[in-house]
Amino acid sequence: MQKKNSQLTYQEIYAQARSFEAILETLPQIETTLDQVFSEPYDSLIFTGCGTSFYLAQTASYLWRALNDTPAIAVPCSELLFFPENYIKGNQTLVLPITRKSCTTEVRQAMDRVHEIPGVSSLAITCDADSSHYNENYILAPETAEDSVIMTRSFTSMIFLAEILSMHVSGHEEMINAMRDYPVEAEKLLKECDGLAEKILREHPEADLFVTLGQGAYYGISNECMNKMKEMGIANSEAYYSMEYRHGPMSLVDENTFLLLLSNEKTRKTDEDLMEQMRSFGGVTCGLGPDADQMRGLDYALKTPETYSELQAAALMGLIGQFLGYYISLRKDIDADSPRHLSQAIVLK
Numbered sequence: 001m002q003k004k005n006s007q008l009t010y011q012e013i014y015a016q017a018r019s020f021e022a023i024l025e026t027l028p029q030i031e032t033t034l035d036q037v038f039s040e041p042y043d044s045l046i047f048t049g050c051g052t053s054f055y056l057a058q059t060a061s062y063l064w065r066a067l068n069d070t071p072a073i074a075v076p077c078s079e080l081l082f083f084p085e086n087y088i089k090g091n092q093t094l095v096l097p098i099t100r101k102s103c104t105t106e107v108r109q110a111m112d113r114v115h116e117i118p119g120v121s122s123l124a125i126t127c128d129a130d131s132s133h134y135n136e137n138y139i140l141a142p143e144t145a146e147d148s149v150i151m152t153r154s155f156t157s158m159i160f161l162a163e164i165l166s167m168h169v170s171g172h173e174e175m176i177n178a179m180r181d182y183p184v185e186a187e188k189l190l191k192e193c194d195g196l197a198e199k200i201l202r203e204h205p206e207a208d209l210f211v212t213l214g215q216g217a218y219y220g221i222s223n224e225c226m227n228k229m230k231e232m233g234i235a236n237s238e239a240y241y242s243m244e245y246r247h248g249p250m251s252l253v254d255e256n257t258f259l260l261l262l263s264n265e266k267t268r269k270t271d272e273d274l275m276e277q278m279r280s281f282g283g284v285t286c287g288l289g290p291d292a293d294q295m296r297g298l299d300y301a302l303k304t305p306e307t308y309s310e311l312q313a314a315a316l317m318g319l320i321g322q323f324l325g326y327y328i329s330l331r332k333d334i335d336a337d338s339p340r341h342l343s344q345a346i347v348l349k
Contacts, residue, residue: 007328009148009232013322015189016153020315022143023160024180030139030161030167036122037137038169043090045072048080049098050106052151053158056098058220059314060125060162066217066311067170074220084114089338095122099164100146100154102130111135120131125161127154139165150231152322154222154314159315167291168313179312184306189316196286196302197323200258201331204284207258210235210328211249212285212321213242214262217314222262225321233328242267242274260324261298262317263289264310272296288320 027221045064046222047057059076066070074086075087077097088095095114099107111134114120124131124138126143131138157201160182167175192204200205210229214222217239226239240249242261253259259278268291275285275297286300290313293303302320 005227006326006335010326012146012148013152014190015295016156017183018188019141019144019153019157020160022182023141023157028141030164031136034168039279042070042092044093045070045099046087046093046095047072047074048077048095048110050077050104052224053098054157054222055223056155056158057224057284059159059217062097062217063311063314064158065163067166067172072171077106080110080324081106084117084230088114088117088120089117093120095120096125097122097156098125099131100151102129102133104127117142125158126159145325152173155175156318163311163315186316189319193320193323195290196300197320197327200286200300201327204258205331206256207284208236209252212239212244213255213261215267216264217310218264218317219290221314221318224318227258227326228321229328232325233332234334235328242271253278253281253283257283259285260282260320261287263287263292265290268295272279288317292349
């Protein structure tokens with residue numbers, strides 16, 4: 001259900017299925033670029049970005065490492081700007097800046113800096129073809145240039161590109177082929193996440209601490225869910241590796257705490273134990289995953305497509321965080337179309 005404020009952001013959230021479809025339509029062009037870029041070996045890959053794009057880089061580097069032998073890390077653009085020598089090692093390094101807008105100052109400055117180092121080349125993962133002005137190559141999410149300030153479909157589209165990158169370069173074409181129905185699955189999950197987020201916020205208006213938990217590919221997604229609730233709803237939100245939450249942060253859990261778990265096929269047992277414990281402290285729990293409908297310890301559960309592995313489902317797992325941020329903004333009468341202090345790109349003088 002669409003409300004009176006935050007309408008543009010809400011529309012952008014629902015445009016994500018079309019964005020996935022547009023990427024699949026340009027898949028041959030994307031794969032041709034990847035074949036050219038990876039025709040030579042690299043000593044390491046560095047995925048980089050700012051804000052939401054850095055959280056994306058965290059997931060992209062994990063996806064790469066899961067399927068490829070070349071080492072990869074995620075580093076904020078600011079670190080590459082100030083301390084590039086601490087991260088760029090070896091003779092050949094591929095830096096992959098991830099950006100919605102090519103005019104973001106930190107990205108441009110960081111890429112100018114790393115290109116001063118011998119052996120560095122770059123491949124942008126982007127929604128903006130102008131990224132070609134400061135990168136040797138780029139792969140593009142077409143039809144994803146958002147009008148909203150908040151990143152929604154640009155985030156998931158570039159995650160989808162990162163999935164394709166890691167799968168294609170490693171020779172796992174069957175994994176890409178299995179995602180041909182991504183737009184259809186996204187349409188379904190968008191509606192389910194919309195209804196679930198609205199129900200949670202309606203039934204728990206007292207919630208004032210929102211915690212997102214995930215392991216593996218879902219850690220970066222958890223950070224982005226946290227970020228969406230901060231940006232849209234000006235909410236107190238946190239994100240952690242799931243198993244790390246017991247090491248201190250769980251002391252904050254009470255009856256006003258909402259915990260969102262992004263679960264995958266490898267973490268079910270420990271996820272169940274964790275959620276049961278958090279619920280015993282009074283927390284309200286919600287889980288998404290291929291087995292979520294069968295898991296213990298959850299007050300709310302949403303089953304994700306069981307035909308997708310953790311590596312394939314990553315671009316879909318952040319949808320719930322977007323809707324939670326949206327409904328928090330409605331509850332607090334905040335217009336997410338005009339988020340406080342924020343703009344589409346950080347351009348420094």
